[in-house]
Amino acid sequence: MGWLRALKETARSGLKVERRRPEPLVALRGAAGLALVVGVALYAFGPAVAVSSAFGAFQAGIATFQRSWRPRPVLALASGTSLAVSTFLGYLTGAHTALFMALLALWTFAAGMAWAVGPTVGLIATSNVAIMLVTVTLPTSVADAAGHATVMMLGGLVQAALIVVFPVRRWGAQRDALADALAAEADYARRLRHDPVAPFDPEPLMTARDAAAVTPRQARRRPAELHGARGLAERIRPVLASLADPALGVPAEGPQRDRVRELLAAAASVLDAAAHAIRHAEPVEVPPPAEAVLNLPDTDAILTGPPHRAAVRLRTLLADAVETANGTGTEAATGAPHRVRPTLPRLVPVALRAVRAELRPASPVLRHAVRVSAVAATGYLVGTALPLGHGYWAPMASVMVMRPDFSQTYSRAVARFGGTLVGVALATALVQLTHPGTGLSATLAVLSAFAMFLLMRTGYAASQVCVSAYVVFLLGMGGTQWTQTVPERVGLTLAGGLLAMAAYALYPAWETPRLRTRLADWLIADGRYAAAVVAHYAAPADARRSDIRDALLAAREARIAWQEALERAAGEPVRNRGLSRAAADDAGHALAQLGRVAMLMEAHLPGRTTTPVPAAAALADALREATADGAKAVRERRVPRWDAVRRALAAWDGEGVPDRVVRKGAGMLLDALEDLSRALDEEGPRPPAGTAART
Structure with a gap:
């Protein structure tokens, strides 16, 4: 974008008046x-x-x-x-x-x-x-x-x-953040009815997570309906995606797909009702049609295997969400652990560390x-x-x-x-x-x-x-x-x-030259998340869900940082320097798919007594190493390669993996990585193949 157009766009943005709900x-x-x-x-x-x-x-x-x-x-x-x-x-x-x-x-x-x-x-x-x-x-x-x-x-x-x-509206900001997260998932459920692989922006969930952190004094005064609902929203999202996805769920058409569409519509209605109740501090009023769909007795006869497990899980989570929004849920009643926000005196060292981290020329x-x-x-x-x-x-x-x-x-x-x-x-x-x-x-x-x-x-x-x-x-x-x-x-x-x-x-601080670094950071975070999920299949008895949760949060933060950087770069009057807008969009879509596949696999994580898949450990290691090397290639304007991941999958094929979800999901992870390479392959001149830095 040239300077003249950039000035025009920023002037229009500055003079824009938005319609917002007044207070x-x-x-x-x-x-x-x-x-x-x-x-x-x-x-x-x-x-x-x-x-x-x-x-x-x-x-x-x-x-x-x-x-x-x-x-x-x-x-x-x-x-x-x-x-x-x-x-x-x-x-x-x-x-x-x-x-x-x-x-x-x-x-x-x-x-x-x-x-x-x-x-x-x-x-x-x-x-x-x-x-x-x-x-x-x-x-x-x-x-x-x-x-x-x-x-x-x-x-x-x-x-x-x-x-x-x-x-005026005690806890109003926190109520709005949590309600927005539930409403975003309701919208997601509706979109999944027509597009089984519809994307989901995790920003509302991240905002709700920030809002859920409280000081010890706030924790004693927080309304019961604000306890636990965010955690339920986090668990509902992968269940919705796994239920709708045609690769790991039900076929694209047929009676099972019709049943899934009904469940998704009912879930959207329940989530909207919970969001409205939390926003306005009112009891939840579940629409009777949605309640009837969720209680239909023929689910066991129509859905089987992973889709059936997802449907049962969805019903349980939605019931918990309604109870929590009413302030009567188990997590609300038992005083579930909360995220701690430092008080102002304790914020001082945190602020100093944040400032110190920014004392660098770039x-x-x-x-x-x-x-x-x-x-x-x-x-x-x-x-x-x-x-x-x-x-x-x-x-x-x-x-x-x-x-x-x-x-x-x-x-x-x-x-x-x-x-x-x-x-x-x-x-x-x-x-x-x-x-x-x-x-x-x-x-x-x-x-x-x-x-x-x-x-x-x-x-x-x-x-x-x-x-x-x-x-x-x-x-x-x-x-x-x-x-x-x-x-x-x-x-x-x-x-x-x-x-x-x-x-x-x-003396500018352009975001455009840093886009490749942001993309590389997202690739590393997504790779660690996918590796943590795959590793769980290798040793279900010893795996820790907290490792997956930490990796997921890091991946979300990297994704939001990329999106914000891309938005800022779109209005800057500088050249793209090796990452065109089209390539950035395609690369972002590929990494979003990588994270989505890992989330689908997380929705079907095995229990502690499930038979391990030993080959998954090698794939998890390959994902970590390959995405780290791929991130280096992205920063250096080269096309990443995924030979290590292919070799790990080839070993799976030789041994045979009985778990359809994990084998299918692993192949989809590789497909997403290949899509990323194809997106970056459209860029300008790069170092020739065979250089020391190429993976």
């Missing part, structure tokens, strides 16, 4: 907290302190809307406290340009590295730097700065207190930190040198729009400038019509914040309209006339956005 009660609670803080500060201390308190409460409110599984009060407190510290330190150095520049560069670099911990931490840290650039201009003494920092902290405290006193996070710190310092110098006043708006705009990847940085830059133009125009027109005093300006600022909270998830452009109006009204409350803010804000916002875009062009 008016949550927005109203955030706006009420802001109004309470501003009103008390305005009455007790005056407009200048009220402006500081407004920034603290506003930032804390924004933090509570981020996609995080931590309690919302904790996010509000962390946001308000970190903003207070940033502002106080900024004021202490603000009178000395060189010292402030050093602090700004260091603080911005740290905020950029915070993206290594996660998007929520990165966004809060970035917002702190941006707001600090404004708030350091408000105090007039050290004691005054301490007072401003205190009211910012109180703003976060008030928002946290309101969340505790007036909760890291996109490190490059982002270097870019954003350089741009913030440059923007501050440019804004100060220009005879416009309010020079902090240029670096503030740069810091807020910059992200570790190209598409988000450019789309947000366009959205911020467009939103600023519209928001400033609307606020200016309203100011000219009403000539508001301090009280009315504060009211208009609170209303703008309410609109921001309400529209936050519809797109960055829409939220920036509200933020721009909020700042105009807020500064008007502090005594600044609109004629002193509008031209400077528009011009400096444009300058900040252009600086951010130029910085990424000069």
